[in-house]
Amino acid sequence: MRRPLLASLLLLSASAQADEGMWMPSQLPDIAAQLRAAGFKGNPADLADLTKPPMSAVVKVGGATGAFVSQDGLVLTNHHVAFGVIQYNSKPDRDLIANGFIAADRAGELPASPDYRVLVTTGFDRITDTILANARGKQGRAYYDAIDAATKQAVAKCESDAGYRCSVANMDYGTDFYLIRQLELRDIRLVYAPPQAIGNYGDEIDNFVWPRHTGDFTLLRAYVGKDGKPADYSPDNVPYAPPAHLQVSTRNVKDGDFAMLAGYPGVTFRHRMASEFANQIEWQLPSRVALYDGLIGTIDAAAKPDANAKVAYASQVQSLKNNLKRAQGELDGLRRSDAIHVRQQDESAMLAWLGKQPDAAATRRDIDAAQAQLKNAMAMRDRDQLVGAIRAMTQVLRAALTVQRLAIERTKPDAERESGYQLRDETLIAGTLKQVQRRYSPTVEKAILADLLRQYLALPAAQHLPEFDQVFGTTQAQVTAKLDALYAGTKLGDEAVRTSLMQRESNVATDPDPMLVAAKALLPAYMRIEEESKQREGELLRLRPAYMRALIAYRKSQGRAVYPDANSTLRVSYGRISPMSPRDGIDYRPLTTVQGIVEKHTGKAPFDAPKPLLDAIAKGDFGTTADPVLKTQTVDLMTNLDTTGGNSGSPVLDADGKLIGLNFDSNWEAVSASWMFDPRYKRAIHVDMRYLRWLLAKVYPAPHLLKEMNLPSE
Amino acid sequence: MRRPLLASLLLLSASAQADEGMWMPSQLPDIAAQLRAAGFKGNPADLADLTKPPMSAVVKVGGATGAFVSQDGLVLTNHHVAFGVIQYNSKPDRDLIANGFIAADRAGELPASPDYRVLVTTGFDRITDTILANARGKQGRAYYDAIDAATKQAVAKCESDAGYRCSVANMDYGTDFYLIRQLELRDIRLVYAPPQAIGNYGDEIDNFVWPRHTGDFTLLRAYVGKDGKPADYSPDNVPYAPPAHLQVSTRNVKDGDFAMLAGYPGVTFRHRMASEFANQIEWQLPSRVALYDGLIGTIDAAAKPDANAKVAYASQVQSLKNNLKRAQGELDGLRRSDAIHVRQQDESAMLAWLGKQPDAAATRRDIDAAQAQLKNAMAMRDRDQLVGAIRAMTQVLRAALTVQRLAIERTKPDAERESGYQLRDETLIAGTLKQVQRRYSPTVEKAILADLLRQYLALPAAQHLPEFDQVFGTTQAQVTAKLDALYAGTKLGDEAVRTSLMQRESNVATDPDPMLVAAKALLPAYMRIEEESKQREGELLRLRPAYMRALIAYRKSQGRAVYPDANSTLRVSYGRISPMSPRDGIDYRPLTTVQGIVEKHTGKAPFDAPKPLLDAIAKGDFGTTADPVLKTQTVDLMTNLDTTGGNSGSPVLDADGKLIGLNFDSNWEAVSASWMFDPRYKRAIHVDMRYLRWLLAKVYPAPHLLKEMNLPSE
Structure with missing residues (x-):
């Protein structure tokens, strides 16, 4: 070619x-x-200055973007961004989704669900030195933890001011940190929505399609208390007076x-290193396509004789298909753009330029160290993808891994628990355990695991994990026998049994259910991989800024500026x-x-x-x-x-x-x-x-x- | 809308x-x-003059078109038109389809199958008076038969000259007749074909698609005997010297x-009457779409539990799907072009103009008579489509109808038998009866008939046929019982039984097999409909020229010419x-x-x-x-x-x-x-x-x- x-x-x-x-x-x-x-x-x-007009007219709405378009707090955003608000106000006899909505006057505007937010940015300050103060001199996970602690401290201090939500944005992969302060408007009302057949004309069929014919917009209005401060919904609230609003053009x-x-x-990921581009295009996307394609075939074949199983796995298969299509589209596009070659040429030119700069040695040392970290990760990438899939693509095994991990985390003070296993997460975990019921068939789950473990067995010995070898065996025959025993013996397919494991009194660590025993045996491998990954992420957070600074300096030498990779901040x-x-x-x-x-x-x-x-x-x-x-x-x-x-x-x-x-x-x-x-x-x-x-x-x-x-x- | x-x-x-x-x-x-x-x-x-240069360079090739491109008989046509020639010369160790072919020299050119033809038009003469001489004054089927007889006579006379094939072309729906005389070249050889992946790049996926990237061409060469006359293949033949050839542009x-x-x-069908446009768009295409769509669903559902039945009907379902897609495409296009309205306006304007001409009355009388014929046909269109489908969409019932009809036709001298049932057709009929075996399941055929007869029962009484009512009953319950008895009792599912019916000795008219009995009872209805249709076609052949002459005169009054609707003649x-x-x-x-x-x-x-x-x-x-x-x-x-x-x-x-x-x-x-x-x-x-x-x-x-x-x- x-x-x-x-x-x-x-x-x-x-x-x-x-x-x-x-x-x-x-x-x-x-x-x-x-x-x-x-x-x-x-x-x-x-x-x-994004806190001053006109930029201050641009706001975060329901996780996406919107803008004030009147001095009385009218917000323009997408129909799909406001869809939850429209749905929340629809009733069998008032189908706002199908019919659209026009509030005749302000009294007619309909309150959004109480968790819907409009965020107005009021502060955006560089606090790099504050965030890195305790991290400097540290390495790996310690570097990461120091930044994490400084971030939490900065956020807590900022949020002590009622009505504000704060966060710290990491720019250029750890090069700079910004404290973002946002006014949190929480009385948001529906003002105008076109019928769905306009606001979402074409739906999934036209998604990503041009030429497009969709009127994907909705008007909301932000309200505040009579004191002008953010407030929960109240009929007494008044429209928020935004710091700025945009004028719709008539030209x-x-x-x-x-x-x-x-x-x-x-x-x-535009400023990722050339080796990461190569990894994405030569390995990550093709291997994802192959993995998903194989799993779709495996699930289809295993579920075929059983109509209930087909229904149970329909959503997982659809999700695999969507992800496969997306990965294939990304791969096709990157190949069409010759991305490996283009990025490699650019990086080589930058490193050649860097070599001629007076203070290149230290920078180059950090860049080489970052490359070494990435190389280490790549050495185990096939294994990491497979053991990840073994957890992510199963229902009952994943449930067993979750409750075993929760049992470990519960021995710690809440603040020290791993994120995702804190007290506030337990309701979500319980929901996930319950939901297994509608998405599980032991035959299909065994087939999924057999497929993934067949690939695991084919990995070089250096990538094998003793815990997996012990639980599943090291030959195809052993895997088959172990899986048969596991799924014949477990009671975790029973919703009552599964949810009971969440109770404080249950002692999952000594429970003889074979699935719980297997999960307990596998868990140290997962936690070891997680720890390695955090060490690596910490090191990359420390080392990447050298690469970014070199790139910025190199571009500057060409008279060009560098924008930071996107990170959900205003751009x-x-x-x-x-x-x-x-x-x-x-x-x-x-x-x-x-x-x-x-x-x-x-x-x-x-x-x-x-x-x-x-x-x-x-x-x-x-x-x-x-x-x-x-x-x-x-x-x-x-x-x-x-x-x-x-x-x-x-x-x-x-x-x-x-x-x-x-x-x-x-x-x-x-x-x-x-x-x-x-x-x-x-x-x-x-x-x-x-x-x-x-x-x-x-x-x-x-x-x-x-x-x-x-x-x-x- | x-x-x-x-x-x-x-x-x-x-x-x-x-x-x-x-x-x-x-x-x-x-x-x-x-x-x-x-x-x-x-x-x-x-x-x-299409018999003189440069038009004489354009020839008929394998049922389509081609052109001479050298003085040595080189013919350029499509890869898909010459595909049979390429296939005929391909062998397991010489795959010309996949690899393409280049004859190194004339000795290396490969002969086409003996039935492959290139036709060079050498005569194109208006013989309207000859063809209509005996028809004038007649009506209906008699008018049709007189034209048919005159046509056969003209063709036979023309073909008495060895090496020529002749035909009579009907222009403007019976207004004019032309005798076409074509030199029949029958030693055709393959000279150059690109690989199929060029000649048919994109195949079915790109069929009807633009932008296209197909090199759909092949070069053939026509050979004649040393005397310059058409000859069967012989290594001694010489390249044909065409009357003209085209020069490929270099600009x-x-x-x-x-x-x-x-x-x-x-x-x-561009010059069909406005009522025919309306019939096509308002009834023919939508009802075809509905009929095919229903049959696809019926066959799919009936064949679903039986893997063999699914295979047996795969080709019929695919064909229904293709025809449905095509009908829907035609319907969408005609609606998009507002064809009913456009044609109606044009016809009304023509009739208004005609009304002002001195000799309008006779013309108008013929046009009105033609309209009345069309209206009669439309009154029975639903019935005719359904009884047509009952024959066309079944295997065993159609086989029974065919042998019963053949039995009747065999009582006549061969020349008087209905076309399709002559001696020369009997091999084809035998093949069709044999082929039933691979395309038949009694369950599916019963389901198809139940679907079609359900629609037949719903027709107004005026459209019912006594023969159908007698054989299938007049209520859904009767239909079900009759179909069950028919398919339980018939032995025609057996290939040997079916093919034995072709033997001269078999007496199908008195055979007690219930399917043969049913077919014998239904046949008079089919033959009556056929006779009505021939009467009508004869009348339309007589009456349409008035419409066409009026249209031509009307266009002429606007300074415009009228081309005849296409009829496989050179245009x-x-x-x-x-x-x-x-x-x-x-x-x-x-x-x-x-x-x-x-x-x-x-x-x-x-x-x-x-x-x-x-x-x-x-x-x-x-x-x-x-x-x-x-x-x-x-x-x-x-x-x-x-x-x-x-x-x-x-x-x-x-x-x-x-x-x-x-x-x-x-x-x-x-x-x-x-x-x-x-x-x-x-x-x-x-x-x-x-x-x-x-x-x-x-x-x-x-x-x-x-x-x-x-x-x-x-």
Whole structure:
């Protein structure tokens, strides 16, 4: 096969281009020249403080992103982000999911479930020295624990101020730490939701698909107590007055226009080392595909003769299929982008540059030590994946491992227990043990274990674990006999037996049930692997900053800035409204129109466009929201903005900072973008604000909300 | 739902545009102005005689189209058209399907199977008066029979000249008749075939798909005896010297360029009456979809418990699924084109115009009579479809009906027997009876009949047939009991019993087997329906010419010509290299490139591009065949040329008459084009001749063939 050299060249030059990057707002003044060159008309310095307008209009909503769009606390986010709120307020005789919702006035706005939150960032301070003070000089797990303790202390201090939630963000893999302080608004109400057949038009079938025709938006409103402070729901509460809000644009939008997006991208791996890219592409993704593919076949075959077993495992099989598809998509994308080669070339160039710097030796020592840690982990990667799957893919064995671990953790003071086994976790554990009942068949679980242990037996001796060899044997015949005995003898398939193990009085450590005995024997192996992993993570936290600092210095020498990999903190991307060629011979236009809604409409979910929408399209009365060139109503927009999971609900702004779109998805070709931004394929999908305006003006009218957002009524 | 008025307007004006039409070559001088306006640089009069150059270069090959491309009888056609020839010459140790084939010299060219033919048209004469002489004044079946007899006589006279095959073509539904005389070349040899992974790259998955990346071509050579006359294969034969051959272009091809195609399109319905359009869209296609969908469910459910039954019906189910998909595609397309409305408006306008003509009354009388015939047929359409399916969808019942019918026909002289039941058909009938064994399960056949008879019972009384009521009963309970008795009692499931019924001595008319008794009772109903249908077809053959003449005169009054609906005679279409927007937000480019081959390549059939091809693409050495703008090698072309089934292998010419493409498929959106040409969606797919030239020059080299075709060697 040809190495796509053209792709490599495109990518190498692309990181210097305008379109890659999830920038911390504080970095924007550093890249002011390129931001202006791309078309931004404001002053980048005005965007630098995320606690001040306009950035303070961007908020965390239900784990994703949203933005204030009026001075009275109106929040725009995705229909799928607010879905829990819509569902919570739906009743058999008031199906807000199917019918949508328009609050006639503020009294009609419906409270969200009590745990729904809008978070307004009010502090973002670099506290690297505070966090690292006690860690410096330490290594491995001790380094990790020192940072953990300092983090908990900083958070506790910050949260002593009532009404705030605090957290510490780790930037550039341990290079810098920021204390984030967020006002926690907890009276959130539903104001406007389109019917699901608009807000989620196309559902799973259109997920990751362009061209898209979804009106994935909802309006909420944040309320506070009369004192202006966060409060639980009360009819006496008043709308929150946000520090800033965004103005929805009333202007046209077209191919090539500047666009900018602010939001909370979750996690990316763009600055991982070249060896990690190679590991991901040559081993992690292919081996995951093979593992899942094998398990799907194993479960299907084992469950086939038993209709109940088929039902019990349907959800696990579906989840394996989704994960397999996702892994395959990521693998295809990274291969298409020639990611190993591109990253390797970049890293080699950086190390060559580093070698010529005066103080290179210490940096290089840390980088080499980090590489050695990664190499150690890779030596055991097949084993670690298999023993992980043996726990994750089973029901009764996992339950036995959980209760044995809980028994150990319960001997410690609560604060010292392993996370996941603390007092507050016990309800969740009990729920998991109960749920086994609906997802378990001994025949299928034995088949899963036989499949995984067959692969385990084939591993080189150096990767074998004495505990596993002892419990399951070292030949296929022994494995078969041991599994037969284990599942014939255990009573843990019985829900009452299983849940009774959670009781304080039960003594699982000496229980003779063969599954509990096996779990007790296996547990030291799991805890040893966990400990090794924590030691390694601690070392990498200590060592990676050398790599990141070298990368930042190297890029700076080329006149380029480096954005930290995404970590759920507020970031800004910029680029433009952009078409795409997904494959030879095909071009995607960057704007979709209502014609596509009609084309996709079948009358059956998820393509069951509501009659009022179809009628309004047929009527063709698009007023001021019609696109002047296309002469029809647009629906969704595509840009080349750099996004990832967590960017749902991010506002998309034009060159003047006006709101033109609402981010809600990306394209399938971009599924590998968490590792590598390939400008040929990375696109983001947004609701065109003109579609929102048209729906509110003509289809499901809410003139009072248009007025509140300072928008024309038609 | 909105009526797509824009579509209607486009369509109404489109028939006056350049791009619709399968013209008889003799019509081209009449449309010379529009042909030249579209970009044709030659003299349309030079194309008018299909027995003279250059049209005489276009030939019938293996039931489709091909063209001579050298003076030594080299024929270019599709890989799929020549597939039988390639297969016939493949052996376990010489897999020409997988590996392709290049004859090193003429001695190495491989003979096709003895029944493979290339037909060169040498006569095309209007004989309307001869054919209609005895029909005039007759009606119904008598009219039909008179035409049939005159046709047989004309063909027999023409074929008295050895080496020729003759046929009579019915143009414009009985308006005109042409005698076609074709030289029948029967020593055809394989010269060059690419590997199947090029010639059929993408196979069923890419069938009807654009963008396409298939090199669907093969070169054959026609041989004749030393006397220059058609001959069976002999090593002494010599290459046929064709009356004309086409020159492959060496120039660039791009979006918007003029293109023209000649070939043998099979059948279209574009000039059917508005009521037939409505019948097709409102009843025929939806009821076919419902019928097939129901049968698929019925067969699946009935065969489910029995693995053998599942295998036996797999092919029938697959065929139902394909036909269902095709019907649904046609229905979707015709609805998208608003075909009922468009055709109705056009017909109304024509009838209004006709009403103002001096001699309208007689014409109108015939048109109304034809409409009445169609209306009669429609009154019984549900019944006719069901009783047709009762025969077509069963195995043993159909076998019984066939032998009972054969018994009746055998009492007549062979020449008077119904077509399909003549002496020459008996081998085929015997084969069908034998084949039942592998496709039959009594449980499934009972379920199919129960499903169809349930629908029959629900028909209004006026549509009931006494024979069916007698054999199957008139209530669901009776049907169930009768079917049980029928299938419990019959011995026709036994192959030996069934095939013995073909013997002359067997007396099926008095055989007590309940299935034979039932078939004998049902047969009069089938024969009555058949007779009614023939009466009606005869009347329509007599009456439709009035409609066609009115349409032609009406179009002429608008300055437009009318091409006859396709009937497997040579036609010419013209248009241009053309992109398409299949759906909102998507554009298809009209040229594909080798990049797409690499993108689609998975290593597994049908996307298993051969290594020499992938290596050549990677090397990028495209020489003179590279596209100067795209800077790479093109593969396939898309045009808006008017084509239908039968156009496979049609040569595509540029404005100077040079060969630029080889037609091999159309796009899925055009599946409804047999009824209506919608310029937005009708496209044809061709091999770009530059791809052929590159393959012959650089990938699977055949410099001697390039030289023979007067083409550069790289």
